[in-house]
Amino acid sequence: MNNTAIQTNNLVKTIPQAGRDLQILRGISLHIDKGESVAITGMSGSGKSTLLGLLAGLDLPTSGTVQLFGQSLDGLDEDQRAALRLGKVGFVFQSFHLLENLTALENVMLPLELNPPTHPGLPPQGGREQRAREALQQVGLGERLSHFPNQLSGGEQQRVALARAFVTRPQILFADEPTGNLDRATGHEISDLLFALQEQVQTTLVLVTHDETLAARCQRHYRMEEGRLA
Amino acid sequence: MKHLLLHWQQRWRMPELRLLLLALMVSVTVVTTVGFFTSRVENAMQAQARQLLGGDLVLSSARPLDQTYLQRAQQLGLATAETITFPSMVSGGDKLQLSQLKVVSRTYPLQGELKTAVVPGAAEQVVSGQLPASGEIWAEARLFAELGVQPGAQVQLGKSTFTLARVLTQEPDRSSNLFQLAPVVLMNLEDLPATGLLTPASRASFNQLFAGEGNAVKQLKTALTPLLKPTERIRTLDEDLSSVQQTLQRSGRFLGLATLLSVVLAGAAVVLTSTSLMRRELPGVAVLKAMGMSRRQVLQDQAFSLLLTALLAAVIGIGLGLLLQFVLAAWLSQFVGKDLPAPSLLPALNGLLTAVVLLLGFALPQLLRLVDTSPMQILQGALQRPRQSVWVMLASLLLAVFGLLWLQASDLKLAAMLLAGLLVGIGLFWALARLALRLMQTLGRKWQSRWLPSLGRSRRAVLLVVVFATGLFSLLLLTTVRTDLLDRWQEALPADAPDHFLINIQPTEVNALEQFFAERKIKTRLYPMVRGRLVAVNGQPLDPDKFENPRAQRLAEREFNLSSFAELPVSNALLQGQWFERGVTGFSIEKGIGETLGFGMGDQLTFDIAGQRLTDTVSSVREVRWDSMQPNFFVIAAPGSLGEMPSTFITSIHLGEQKLLVTELIRQFPSVTAIDVGAIVGQVRSLVGQVSMAVQGIFVFTLIAGVVVLVAALQSQKAERRREIAILKSLGAGRAELQRRIWGEFLLLGGLAGLLAGLLALTAGNLFGYYLFDLDLKLNLLPLLIGGVAGSVLVGVTGYWNLRGLLDVPPMSLLKA
Structure with a gap:
């Protein structure tokens, strides 16, 4: 059985800027196993987030290949890539990105609703709300189900985001500076929660951060400098 | 489906969606109210005209x-x-x-x-x-x-x-x-x-x-x-318009104008709100796409949400329209004397179509851009709106505006003209606003004001001035045109408007009749009248069959009433040539008959009057107010030129309560025929009253549409404002200082917008009045003053009301949301 979650080969990404091509990624090859936790660190502008986007299939490389769950993303259009992520990939962002007009519970329900009713690994339609409630209870927000994001603190918002990311029990979780907008103490709480959930669900974790302490908690650590893995 | 409905309910929590619904609802309500109302009035008019005709259709022949x-x-x-x-x-x-x-x-x-x-x-x-x-x-x-x-x-x-x-x-x-x-x-x-x-x-x-x-x-x-056969013709209802019909037609045109402006304003509100809505939805869509949502799902979700909103707006709007037209019709039934016929269902369809066109043209392109949102953006921090060709946006907007104008005006040329006018107006507002704001910058620097230069610099200010000015312009235009129109109607029908026509007055009775009136202090003027048929124009015999227009055919066949007198009646206005003063001779013709039969200044007309021919050239063209209840004539000859032609005299008098005088008059002058037109006068006068109320009702809608646009514009900038206030607060600006800034900005921008709107409304009002409603040009500076003051107050209050909530919130939470 194939144990590879992500595999890239010589990834290059250039974007046109001021009439010239700016090379952001300069040939990245990496390999991440299923259930592994991997940190990608680097300075601002080193290309971490761009790499994360390519690994998740949010964007396509200028050259090189990405394989997600053993399938090459090469030649897939946006919708085909989205279908590949559906139900199998979770995200946690630096600025939480909860939907303002939805309650905590509704935000967590979102990824469940995107999946067809018969999706394997997800509860049937009637049980989905219960799953979302449990996810919020797990992150300690069982009493704040009907609160809107602007009624929650930053730490609480990121907990909702974690519940939202793990509610589908994804195979891979991509986290982009998950503690970047939080104070140190709250940041610790969130990272504890993140790793606890990861272990529980046995999710592959790809974590982008410039926080070395956080990176140190991962099993492996890639460092980026000027678009290359150091 | 259940999910889509749920998503819509969740979206309903955003003020932008509610504003969108409001904007759509206002336009549907105004379109359907006016539509239902005019359709009923038209049906009533047709029923009335059928009575005058004696049947639904009449076939006439000389054989x-x-x-x-x-x-x-x-x-x-x-x-x-x-x-x-x-x-x-x-x-x-x-x-x-x-x-x-x-x-x-x-x-x-x-x-x-x-x-x-x-x-x-x-x-x-x-x-x-x-x-x-x-x-x-x-x-x-x-x-x-x-x-x-x-x-x-x-x-x-x-x-x-x-x-x-x-x-x-x-x-x-x-x-x-x-x-x-x-x-x-x-x-x-x-x-x-x-x-x-x-x-x-x-x-x-x-x-x-x-x-x-x-x-x-x-x-x-x-x-x-x-x-x-050539001798046979079908007589239909719309050949001759009575005073009542003319009044109704004019008011219909005015209601149409008010509707158009409301719809265009609502359109502006839809553009603004859907832009804010899109901005608000952008991060959510990017996150969902990252989670695996497909483009089709995004499209389905957004389209469903929009269509449901449009449908809801249409249903509520049509319902309100039906309700309101009942009120209008109840007023009108007093004058029609019986219940109005049921309205047709077409206006309801029109209302639904308006909502759909507004959405398709104004909101859908904005929301389609969401479909193209790249999920990658969510990792890049700054969320950018997906790029879309400006031309595609512009084309869709223009097409939608044109579609709406066409839907309302039902006239391609008129719609094109209105669109051009709208574009010129907005362009003008843009240019003037930039000019005025630049002036503000210069003055601000000169006076060492702290915030005037930055206000003058901001692009947001230009947008606000243009939006406010467009809204205020519509309101001012309606007010001025409406006031002019009502004044003009009132002038046309003073309380002592004639209520009886006296015809068939013999020349030998003229002196005695004048004395009869003088004794009773009744003011009147007797006009000689001969009946003649136009037989030749410029020496060419007139052939009724060569006219395609049935009205022209009929005019060419029938006898006219000709008259001859020295003083131009008040209900007539000279358009071309000279009146019969200082020895001018010839014929003075009514503008419409000249246009219908194809003759004008300098043409030679020949009339057959009881076998005698009278030939002369057209020396002036008049405009006649047919609803003046005065004897009016298509053709007036120079004094004395009718000579010995067999004539009778005609006059109109106001008797009011002294109706019995008619019996006395007929007893003394048995050959005189008195026609009681009091009923028609009463009808027209009460109709003017009812219609002006109807117009005021529609005016309220335009006002609502205007305020919706204001709120939409403010709402679209709210996020930016929120951030700005947070920064100012964190820098130490107190509540009082922020209040001063907000009031200052909106009062100033509102005043500026109002002045610009007043200026343009003055110009446009004159043009509209002149071309659509036959009113004279006049310089009335009141709109400038009203515009300035109303703009300041309206925009100041609305702006402050919209932002007041942000003043009490601590700066941290402002940054957070």
């Missing part, structure tokens, strides 16, 4: 009509009646009198009612289902006076003797020959052959009247049209 037409109509299930009219002498006692004999079949009249009186001057009664019995005739009071007989007298018509049984006071189709000189005599068709009066040489008019279900009437008209 006996073909029986195949009749059979055709009967096959279609239509009711038919026949009338034959021709002049004939009646002898009674020892006198002879020329009469207009009207011979009618048993089924006459198909529409409207006959009214008679037992003796001349007695109260009239409706006679339904009755006609003169065999051996009887009914005649107008004038015949009794001329012959010196009473009801029951025996009179001779051709070879037959008849009993003059009743006084005929009204028959439905009389108005088409209001000024006919001979009194009408009504006779049963069965009695006609025995009289031996009708011969092939008789100058008779044969009419076949048809009435029945609308579609069958239309079918008949379509079937008959190609079969008609």
